[in-house]
Amino acid sequence: MLPVPTINSFVPPHRTLMGPGPSDVYPQVLSAQSRPTIGHLDPLFVGMMDELKALIQYAFQTENEMTLAVSAPGSAGMETCFVNLVEPGEKVIVCRNGVFGERMRQNVERIGATAVVVDNEWGEPVSPQLVEDALTAHPDAKFLAFVHAETSTGALSDAKTLCQLAQKHDCLSIVDAVTSLGGVELRVDDWGIDAIYSGSQKCLSCVPGLSPVSFSAKAVEKLTQRKTPVQSWFLDQSLVMGYWGSANSGAKRSYHHTAPVNALYALHESLRVLAEEGLENAWQRHQNMHQTLKAGLTKLGLTFVVQECSRLPQLNAVYIPQGVDDAQVRQQLLSEYNLEIGAGLGALAGKAWRIGLMGYGARKENVALCLRALEEVLT
Numbered sequence: 259m260l261p262v263p264t265i266n267s268f269v270p271p272h273r274t275l276m277g278p279g280p281s282d283v284y285p286q287v288l289s290a291q292s293r294p295t296i297g298h299l300d301p302l303f304v305g306m307m308d309e310l311k312a313l314i315q316y317a318f319q320t321e322n323e324m325t326l327a328v329s330a331p332g333s334a335g336m337e338t339c340f341v342n343l344v345e346p347g348e349k350v351i352v353c354r355n356g357v358f359g360e361r362m363r364q365n366v367e368r369i370g371a372t373a374v375v376v377d378n379e380w381g382e383p384v385s386p387q388l389v390e391d392a393l394t395a396h397p398d399a400k401f402l403a404f405v406h407a408e409t410s411t412g413a414l415s416d417a418k419t420l421c422q423l424a425q426k427h428d429c430l431s432i433v434d435a436v437t438s439l440g441g442v443e444l445r446v447d448d449w450g451i452d453a454i455y456s457g458s459q460k461c462l463s464c465v466p467g468l469s470p471v472s473f474s475a476k477a478v479e480k481l482t483q484r485k486t487p488v489q490s491w492f493l494d495q496s497l498v499m500g501y502w503g504s505a506n507s508g509a510k511r512s513y514h515h516t517a518p519v520n521a522l523y524a525l526h527e528s529l530r531v532l533a534e535e536g537l538e539n540a541w542q543r544h545q546n547m548h549q550t551l552k553a554g555l556t557k558l559g560l561t562f563v564v565q566e567c568s569r570l571p572q573l574n575a576v577y578i579p580q581g582v583d584d585a586q587v588r589q590q591l592l593s594e595y596n597l598e599i600g601a602g603l604g605a606l607a608g609k610a611w612r613i614g615l616m617g618y619g620a621r622k623e624n625v626a627l628c629l630r631a632l633e634e635v636l637t
């Protein structure tokens with residue numbers, strides 16, 4: 259026998275989370291998560307899932323029937339879209355303007371498909387002109403994939419225009435909305451998005467570990483006409499739908515995997531909070547808080563990585579002033595103010611901080627704390 263480990267319960271401190279995610283979780287979401295666990299095929303739970311589906315449809319602004327929450331984080335949502343839709347040998351135009359576009363490319367190549375990469379500088383949005391050029395040069399491409407809100411830089415791309423280009427060239431669009439959902443305008447049906455995924459831990463201010471996804475009718479058709487089976491059993495949506503089913507269809511749900519029951523209570527509550535506020539009000543609140551933060555950061559002499567016209571309100575990447583010790587400042591914010599801001603990622607590692615204003619975190623109190631703490635630490 260191994261010796262019995264003597265370990266105390268883990269009691270985390272109350273941090274203010276202003277990094278790139280996870281964001282501060284709504285208190286009512288945390289309490290929803292601690293409600294009693296019931297069976298994942300219990301009729302009451304199944305009823306909750308029908309509501310959850312309607313709430314995800316509202317957040318995405320879609321009537322897509324295939325709309326659900328993948329029982330895993332945003333990376334699994336990304337993989338769900340690629341493994342279900344893209345088959346070996348097919349061609350995908352992948353836009354890369356930060357870390358997550360590069361991950362999309364890796365997903366495509368692991369499938370045995372071909373990625374045609376459209377590169378933009380870090381900090382810039384995806385260029386519709388470069389995408390149009392790539393789509394014209396590759397008429398055999400079947401998909402256009404891009405990140406709506408690049409969390410590694412804070413750049414917002416024009417999803418509406420990019421999806422119009424995909425349609426013009428007869429491609430399905432695959433869109434990463436992990437950081438955009440709930441924080442900036444996003445209209446899946448109006449913009450003609452075919453496959454989209456997000457994450458629970460950013461502007462939804464839910465606990466991490468779930469990924470809302472939605473497939474259009476055209477995407478579902480592509481899935482059902484596959485010549486090869488989806489290589490991931492767990493992420494195969496044709497199997498998962500046997501559990502999620504059609505809302506109110508009365509069809510019997512069958513076991514696929516044990517759903518993360520309590521985490522789904524949390525997502526239900528966070529989306530309910532979003533619906534209560536109203537999507538447009540939530541988008542405006544993120545913008546208002548960004549303007550207040552921007553004014554304060556500019557007073558401190560900090561400059562933004564992304565040009566104002568394509569800057570995300572919920573992810574503020576600012577250059578670290580010369581001579582300032584990146585790690586030491588972030589550590590001091592954490593230990594003295596219980597405040598987390600994000601380090602730079604990839605090409606911006608050591609060069610920028612990423613300050614998140616996501617969901618419940620996009621509040622006056624958070625902005626004030628961040629500005630006061632940065633001022634005290636930097637001067």
Ligand code: PLP
Pocket residue numbers: 278279331332333334336358405407408409410434436437457467
């Ligand atoms: N895509 C984007 C744009 C992200 O910001 C992230 C996470 O930060 C992911 C995908 C991956 O999500 P997760 O970390 O939940 O797996």
